[in-house]
Amino acid sequence: MNCCGGSKAIEQKQQDVSIDFVKLKEMFKKYDGIDGSLISILQEVQEMYNYLPIEALNYIAEETGIKPTKIHGVATFYTQFRLKPIGKYLIMLCQGTACHVNGSKAIEEAICDELNIKEGETTEDNLFTLNNVACLGCCSLSPVVMINGETYGKLTTDMVRKIIRDIKEAEEKVQKGA
Amino acid sequence: MKIIVGQGSCGIAAGANKVYGAIEKELELRGLEVELALTGCIGMCYLEPIIDVVDDQGEKTTYVKVTPEMVEEIIEASMIKGEKIEKYTISDGDQKTLEKQQRIALRNCGMMNPESIDEYIARGGYKAIEKCIKSTTPDEVIEEIKVSGLRGRGGAGFPTWFKWNAARQSPGDTKYIICNADEGDPGAFMDRSILEGDPHSLIEGMLIGGYAMGAKEGIIYVRAEYPLAILRLKRAIEDAKERGYLGKNLFNENRFDFSLRIKAGAGAFVCGEETALIASLEGERGMPRLKPPFPAQKGYWQKPSNINNVETLANIPWIIENGGSAFAAMGTETSKGTKVFALTGKIKNGGLVEVPMGIPLKEVIYDIGGGIKEDKAFKAVQMGGPSGGCIPTSLLDTSVDYDSITKTGAIMGSGGMVVMDETTCMVDMARFFLDFTRKESCGKCIHCRIGTKRMLEILTRICAGEGQDGDIELLEELGVKIKEGSLCGLGQTAPNPVLSTIRYFRDEYEKHIYDKKCPAKQCASLLTYSINIGNCIGCTLCARNCPTNAISGERKEVHSIDQSLCIKCGKCQTVCKFKAVEVE
Numbered sequence: 007m008n009c010c011g012g013s014k015a016i017e018q019k020q021q022d023v024s025i026d027f028v029k030l031k032e033m034f035k036k037y038d039g040i041d042g043s044l045i046s047i048l049q050e051v052q053e054m055y056n057y058l059p060i061e062a063l064n065y066i067a068e069e070t071g072i073k074p075t076k077i078h079g080v081a082t083f084y085t086q087f088r089l090k091p092i093g094k095y096l097i098m099l100c101q102g103t104a105c106h107v108n109g110s111k112a113i114e115e116a117i118c119d120e121l122n123i124k125e126g127e128t129t130e131d132n133l134f135t136l137n138n139v140a141c142l143g144c145c146s147l148s149p150v151v152m153i154n155g156e157t158y159g160k161l162t163t164d165m166v167r168k169i170i171r172d173i174k175e176a177e178e179k180v181q182k183g184a
Numbered sequence: 185m186k187i188i189v190g191q192g193s194c195g196i197a198a199g200a201n202k203v204y205g206a207i208e209k210e211l212e213l214r215g216l217e218v219e220l221a222l223t224g225c226i227g228m229c230y231l232e233p234i235i236d237v238v239d240d241q242g243e244k245t246t247y248v249k250v251t252p253e254m255v256e257e258i259i260e261a262s263m264i265k266g267e268k269i270e271k272y273t274i275s276d277g278d279q280k281t282l283e284k285q286q287r288i289a290l291r292n293c294g295m296m297n298p299e300s301i302d303e304y305i306a307r308g309g310y311k312a313i314e315k316c317i318k319s320t321t322p323d324e325v326i327e328e329i330k331v332s333g334l335r336g337r338g339g340a341g342f343p344t345w346f347k348w349n350a351a352r353q354s355p356g357d358t359k360y361i362i363c364n365a366d367e368g369d370p371g372a373f374m375d376r377s378i379l380e381g382d383p384h385s386l387i388e389g390m391l392i393g394g395y396a397m398g399a400k401e402g403i404i405y406v407r408a409e410y411p412l413a414i415l416r417l418k419r420a421i422e423d424a425k426e427r428g429y430l431g432k433n434l435f436n437e438n439r440f441d442f443s444l445r446i447k448a449g450a451g452a453f454v455c456g457e458e459t460a461l462i463a464s465l466e467g468e469r470g471m472p473r474l475k476p477p478f479p480a481q482k483g484y485w486q487k488p489s490n491i492n493n494v495e496t497l498a499n500i501p502w503i504i505e506n507g508g509s510a511f512a513a514m515g516t517e518t519s520k521g522t523k524v525f526a527l528t529g530k531i532k533n534g535g536l537v538e539v540p541m542g543i544p545l546k547e548v549i550y551d552i553g554g555g556i557k558e559d560k561a562f563k564a565v566q567m568g569g570p571s572g573g574c575i576p577t578s579l580l581d582t583s584v585d586y587d588s589i590t591k592t593g594a595i596m597g598s599g600g601m602v603v604m605d606e607t608t609c610m611v612d613m614a615r616f617f618l619d620f621t622r623k624e625s626c627g628k629c630i631h632c633r634i635g636t637k638r639m640l641e642i643l644t645r646i647c648a649g650e651g652q653d654g655d656i657e658l659l660e661e662l663g664v665k666i667k668e669g670s671l672c673g674l675g676q677t678a679p680n681p682v683l684s685t686i687r688y689f690r691d692e693y694e695k696h697i698y699d700k701k702c703p704a705k706q707c708a709s710l711l712t713y714s715i716n717i718g719n720c721i722g723c724t725l726c727a728r729n730c731p732t733n734a735i736s737g738e739r740k741e742v743h744s745i746d747q748s749l750c751i752k753c754g755k756c757q758t759v760c761k762f763k764a765v766e767v768e
Contacts, residue, residue, distance in 0.1 A: 041466070041467070041485070042465060042466040042467035042468075042485075043467055044467035044468075045447075045448075045449075045450050045464065045467050046447070046448070046467075048450070049408065049448060049450065079469055080467070080468065080469055083452065083469040083470065083626075084449075084450035084451050084452050084470070085450070085451035085452065086408050086409075086450040086451040087450060101370065101620075102370035102371045103370050103371030103528070103529070103566065103569065103600065103602045103616070103617075104371050104528035104529050104534070104602055106370075106613075106616050107529045107530060107602060107604060107608055107613075108529070108530070139409070140368065140370045140451075140453070140620070141369070141370035141371055141372070141373070142193075142197075142409070143193055143194070143367075143373035143376050143409075143410070144193060144194045144197040144198075144229070144373075145194075145229070145371055145373065145526060145528035145529075145534060146194060146229035146230045146232075146528060146534030146535055147194065147197055147198060147229070148528070150197070157196070157197035159197055159198065
């Protein structure tokens with residue numbers, strides 16, 4: 007999906023991001039001469055920018071000699087990598103078996119309804135991104151979401167709506183304060 | 185005095201860090217000098233956050249479901265008054281569930297600080313590798329593992345000694361031992377618990393494996409989604425290096441060098457397959473290849489490689505220390521030792537349990553797991569995740585061992601045990617797993633890539649009330665063909681959840697297809713909401729909450745639902761206080 011149809015949108019959004027090529031080059035040094043480091047390099051790039059900017063991918067190709075198609079192939083193969091920027095709050099909704107059995111579908115519907123986005127999308131204000139993930143490993147707390155590293159368990163639809171509203175409110179206050 | 189806070193991922197998710205912070209603050213406030221330590225997961229996730237208060241005589245009091253608000257009271261009682269607060273402590277029943285287990289792979293989890301190599305050594309750690317290097321030949325090590333009867337805990341259950349021996353027999357100086365810590369089965373977290381709670385056991389297991397097969401380098405391929413596990417592993421590796429348990433010329437015997445590194449996986453279920461994992465380690469897309477050659481002949485960078493699962497390796501030091509026959513004394517004829525399970529779903533006491541092989545399934549679910557939540561009726565237990573199947577009530581006496589579980593159509597798998605009750609729809613369950621495998625199929629084999637998609641489409645259709653005559657047969661036919669036409673374990677097992685639910689719950693499929701009904705009342709499209717005339721008092725609550733204004737009725741009069749407008753969201757039933765909304 008992202009490789010052809012979505013590329014325009016990616017390029018547009020990426021104009022906002024400036025790539026620090028010096029920093030990237032510095033990072034590559036660590037992997038110099040170590041074969042098979044592509045995944046580790048991509049992980050570091052994503053760590054820096056929260057996603058994989060296309061310019062950064064091209065730069066990896068230039069510097070390492072790995073073909074851009076291969077880099078793109080690897081970047082789209084693994085679920086960890088994303089080619090689009092994400093919102094300030096990344097909502098990771100657990101879709102493990104235990105969460106599914108305990109009603110994660112209803113939680114997803116509530117989040118989608120509250121934010122008016124679908125799974126994998128980001129809200130227009132760039133505040134929230136919703137991603138379904140396989141098992142977060144807190145099965146006894148199911149259903150579970152993790153928002154920016156913080157886990158919320160034993161959720162009901164009302165609870166998850168409140169959590170999102172609270173974040174929104176806090177953000178609005180910060181905005182007004184600024 | 186000492187306070188220990190359980191800080192595995194599940195404990196932290198339940199708020200253990202906040203509790204830890206509160207204890208720290210409270211101790212400082214009171215000027216108390218008490219040792220505050222952390223430990224890994226004890227397995228009783230349903231009771232987290234858990235803290236242990238150990239007094240000067242070494243007596244331990246366990247407090248469960250601790251909140252930061254309870255901290256002041258607990259410290260006041262235990263530190264100042266020397267009392268226990270009984271209402272917060274672990275119940276006898278819960279304590280007993282722990283005692284029914286036999287912990288080998290989890291022997292240190294929740295019992296020591298995973299960030300302290302000293303505590304590991306104090307518990308007998310690194311003694312096994314010392315014994316190997318100083319007084320045991322590699323062949324003797326492999327023989328000991330053979331005696332133990334240990335089989336791979338990752339899913340397939342291949343004898344560990346056989347793999348080690350194959351790698352040992354392969355010619356060449358450069359060999360690798362790889363640990364597969366890419367736990368991808370949704371609903372299973374055994375490996376994470378060991379990585380977080382006892383990383384040194386894994387390191388020692390790899391050392392022993394490396395020594396036995398002649399591998400000087402080890403790699404741990406761990407899920408990037410397990411940040412805490414990676415952090416603790418890194419720390420453990422650093423500490424082991426510093427103490428001379430990793431590096432050159434170990435124990436100064438001039439026999440063995442070993443180095444170890446971590447590689448973070450990037451999220452692909454198929455990388456649980458050995459050849460796909462190796463491709464991923466080499467920086468490629470994680471796609472499997474044809475075997476032979478097996479990794480033991482040509483693996484990582486074409487060198488002989490051996491891949492073991494975390495739990496398998498965590499058992500190794502214990503086996504060397506206690507002898508293979510001690511391990512083989514537990515379990516059944518063909519399945520020796522113990523197995524760790526992640527007990528989840530509609531179960532009262534969800535968490536990690538380690539039981540001897542051969543224990544009846546019933547005992548795991550009822551005696552250790554405490555039975556079904558809200559005492560509803562048990563329907564099935566799913567074992568083996570996306571590669572496994574469901575075991576119904578009639579087979580609850582099945583012994584938990586590789587062969588008996590396989591006979592039921594499920595598999596032992598890595599240890600996911602998801603319990604389902606009467607409200608779980610088996611067709612939806614099959615659809616859920618197919619959705620997972622369809623997404624995770626690497627796309628190499630047509631049968632797996634397209635077949636799983638077609639199966640998913642049929643299942644989705646059935647759940648949406650559009651099932652047709654012949655769908656079940658088509659699913660069965662497709663299932664068999666996908667198994668035959670796929671290269672790796674993912675495709676070969678992907679149809680299992682569907683085939684096993686058809687085998688035991690065919691009537692449920694038929695009800696969906698022919699009667700357009702979902703007996704578990706889960707498939708929204710097949711439900712009809714109606715008002716029970718006798719119970720409705722006309723409070724208007726349902727009408728006010730209906731998102732589509734499908735409910736009408738005057739105050740204090742019986743309401744009714746316009747079926748053409750109803751979107752079956754169930755909100756009316758949730759809000760009704762008089763049980764007046766019924767669903768069929």
